[in-house]
Amino acid sequence: MNKTVAPSRVTQSPKASSRFSKWLSNLPLTLLVLLIVFLALYPVFWIYMSSLKGNLEFTTYQMWALPQSLHWENYLRAWTEGHMSTYFVNSLLAVFPSLLIVILLGVSTAFGIEIMQWRYKDTTALLFLVGIMVPIQVVLLPLFTTFYKLHLLDTRLSLILVYVTFGLPLTVFFLTGYFKTFSREIIEAAIVDGASIYQVFFKVALPMVTNAVVTVAVVQFFFMWNDLLVSLTFINNPDLRTVQSGLLSFVGQYGQRDWGPTFASVALSVTPTLIVYLVLNQMVMKGMAAGAVKG
Amino acid sequence: MNKRVGIAAVLALLGLSGLFALAQNNKITYLANDADPTSGRHGLFGRLAQECIKQTGAGITYEAQGIPQTDLRQKLQLLAASNSLPTIFPVDEPSFVTQLYKNGQVADLEEVFKKLGILDKVSPAALVLQKSIGGGKFLSLPLELNIEGFWYNKKLFAAQGLNVPVTWDQMMAAAEKFKAAGIQPFAASGDQKWPLTRLINGYVARKYGPDVMERVASGELKVTDAGFVEAAKAIQDMGKKGYFGQGVNTVDYQTALDTFMQGKAAMFYMGSWALRDFNDPKNKVDINNVGFLNFPVVRGGKGSINDWSINTGIGVVLNAKYDTAADPVLKCVLSNWGDRALAEMGQISGFKVTKTPANLSPLTKATLQKLNTAKSAYLWFEGKMSAKAAAVATDNVQLLVTGDMTPENYMAELQKALP
C-alpha cells in the first residue's frame, strides 16, 4: 500500500464531505428538536429553580436569573407553615381511592358493554359518552345541594364520588375501544372450558388490559391531582384541603406574597406527577397509543 | 344479589360519611375572604374570639375557614343554597347582602346589638354609613372604616417643585410633569378593575355632588348624561397618556402597591386599609413622606373637597340563624374590636376607640382626623348598583382605559345594565 497520506485523504474526503453535508442538511431539524426539548423542559426547570430563590430576588432580578443562593428553607416553610404536608395527605387520600374505584368500575363496565351480549349495550355506551361533553359546572349546584343534605360536604367522600363519576366516561370509552379488538376466541375458549364469566373477567380479560389500565390510571391521576374546581367547591375545612387548593393560599393572598415558599409548594405538587410520569411513561404511551389506534 | 351488595356498600359509605359531617351548634364559624383565614384582620378576629371564649367560659368553639376572594361569590351562592352559611361571613356586594337579609339569612344588627347592649359602641358615622349601604338597615359589621383618596409621595412632589393639587387640572398638570421626568404619575391596579372605577366615581362626585350615585340609583340621573361621559373621558385620557404606566390591566393589587411603596409612582388612589402596608417596614418610602389628599375638584362641579369617599370595606355579616349561645362571645369580641384593631393593625374601624395607642404613626393619626371631620360622605361607584351593573362597570373599565371602548359606549352599556 502506498504510504503517502494524501491519496487516502483524497479518497476519504468525498465520503466525509457527504456525511458532513448530510449532517449540515439535518442541522436545522436537529436544532428544531433541541428547541422543542428546551421549550418543554424549561418550565420544569424554572419551577424548581424559582423554588430555591429568596423572596427579594423575585422583585429585583429577572425571572430567568439563577438563584443567588439556595434557599432550601423554602421547602421547609412550605411543608410546615404552608401546611403542604397536610394537603399532601389529603390529596393522596382522595386521589388513590378514586383511582382504584374508577379503574375497577371502568374496566368492569367496559367489559360488560363490549363483551357481554345484551339489548341496551349501545345505548349505555352512548350514555357514558354524554359525560365527556358535559362541563362540570353544570352539575355543581345540584350536587352541592345534594351533598349538603347528605352531610357530605367537607368530606373526602364527596371528592371521591365526583372524581370517580367524572373519570368514568373517559375510562369506559377508552377501555371499550380496547376490548373491541380483543380476540373473542380466547374468551369463548375459556367459557367452553367451563370458566364462569367472573373467572373470565378476572383471569383472562383483566390481565390482558393491564397496559390500558395503567394508561387510564395515569391520565386520571393527572386530572384528579390537578383538580381545583371540585375541591374548592366541596371542601371548606382547611384541614381537608387538597394540594391544588392549598396552593391558592400562597398565590392569591392579599398582602405581600412569599414567592419562594410558593414555588417550593408548586414544586412539591409537581414532583409526584413527574415521578409517576417518568416511571410509567413507557407503559402509558404504549397503552394510550394502543387505545387510540384501536378505539 | 350482587346488586344488593352494591347498594348496601353505597349506603354504608353514605352512613360513614355522616361521621365526618360537622355539627353546627355551639360553634362560631368564620369565613374569611382570603384562602388563609389567619391572615390580617381574620387572624385578629380569631385571636379575639379564642380569648373571649376563655374569658366568658361559654361552651363554644370557634372555627375559621378561608376562601380566595375570587371564589367567594360562588361559594356563598352554594352555601346559601344549602342553608349552610357560616356564622360570620363576608359578602362583597351590598345588593347581595340585602337579598340575603330579605331571605332571612342575614341578621339585622341593630336588633342584635341592642340585645347584646353594644349598639353604643358603634360610632354614629359608621352607623349612618351602614344603614345607607343596607338600604335603611344595619346589616354589616363595621370591622373596618375606610376613607379613600390619593396617597402621594411628598419627596417626589417636592423634587418636581409641585404643590399638592386641589383641582383636577392641577393634578393632570402634575401628572404630565412627572411623566416628563420619567416618573410614573399614578400606580393603579387595572387587574382588580375597581381601582379604576373609583376614579370615575370621584370625578362624578365632584361634578354632581356626593349624592350622585344615589340619584342614579333612583333614576333621577342617567349615566349617559354629559358629566358622566366627561368623567369616563377623563379616566380614559389618563390611560391613553400613559399616566398609569404600561399594561395597567395586567397590574395586580400587590404590584400597584409595590410600585408606590418603592417610590416609582407619585400617586396611588386607595382606601385607608393601605395604611397597614404603609406602616410596614417593607415600605421603602418613609411613612413620613407619604401624604394623603382628597379627590380634587373638577371644573363646573357641585361637589366640594370636603366630601370624602368612606366605606366599611367588604361587608361582613352575621347569620340570622346563628346560635345564640355565642352571644357572650360575640359581645366580647365586638366591644373590644375598635381598640384592638387600631392597636394591633393600625386599622380604623366603625367601633369607637376608647384607648388611642401611643405609637400611632402621624399618617394614621392624620387619616383618623380626616375621617372624623369629614363633612359628607359618598360610597364607591358600584355601592348602589345591582350585581350585574357592577360587573358591567368594572369589566368595561379595562376597555375604557386602553381606549378600546369610547366613553360614550362605556356609559351607554352601563345605563343599559342599570334597572
Next chain:
Amino acid sequence: MQGTLRDWRAVLVFVGPALLLYTLILLIPIIWSLGYTLFSGSVITGFKFVGLGNFVQLTQDQKFQSALWFGTKYALVVSSGQVVLGLLLALLYAFYLRKTSVLVRTIVFLPAVLPTVAVGQMFAKLFAIAPQYGLVNSLLHRVGLDSLVQAWLGQAGTAFWVIAAMDIWKAMGFYAVLLYAGLVEIPEEVLEAARLDGAKGWNLARFVVVPLIFPIMISSLIFSLNGTLKVFDSIMALTGGGPGTSTMPLTLYFQKVAFTYSDYGYGSTVALMLALQSLIVTLLIFRRARKDVT
C-alpha cells in the same frame, strides 16, 4: 356459551355499580340543571318560572354571543394547533428521530402533566410588562423593536394568542404520542411502495401517511375539542376573561351569570348551550370525516 355472555345478572354486576353512580352523580344533576333553564333567579332570590324566556334572552344577549364566538374561535385555533403540531411532531419522531425518539417523546409530553396554575404563572411572567418586562418584552427591547413591546395579556387581540399558545404548547406532546402510535403501525411495505412510485418528503406525508392515520387524527381532534370548548383553568390563570370580557368563553360566562349575577336559571341555559356546542361540533366533525373517508 352464549348463555354465559347473555347472563343479565352478570351484566348487572359489571355495569350496574358504575351506572348507578353515574346516574346519581351526573345524569340526575344534569336533568335537574335542565329544569333550571325554565326558571330565572337563584336559590337566594327565589326561582320564578319563565318558560322559554331564558332562550329568548339568549338571542338578544350580546355577551352570550360574543362568548360563544370567542369560545368557538378559541377551540378551533387551539384544537387544530394541538393536532397539527402534534402531527408534525409525530412525523418528526417517526421519520427523523426513529429509534432515538423515546427521550424526546417523553420530554415533549411533560407540559401536559403540569398543573395549569403553575404553568399560567410562568406564562404571565414571560409576557409581563409591569412591574418589569418579561422575557418576550425584554428580548424585543434588546433587539430594538420597542414598538412591539406591549401588554400582551392586557389587550384582547394579543391575549387570545398568548392563551392559545399556552394551551397548544401544553397539549401538543400528548397528541404527538397518540398520532405517533398510528404512524408506527403503518406497514413499512406500504411506505416502500409509495417511495418506489416516487413519493417522498412532503408528498409522502400528505398523500400516503396522513390518509392512513386520518381516523386517529379525527379522534384526537374530537378529544381535543371537548377539552378546548370547556377551557376554564388556562383563561382564569392568564386573564380572568379580560380585558373587559374580551377573552371570556361560555364556561366563564356561565360562572358569571350563575354566581355573580345570581341568575342560576339563565346560567343553566348558558351551560346547556355549551354542552350543545360540544355535541354539534363533535357531530359535524364525525360527518365531515366520514365524507372524507368514503
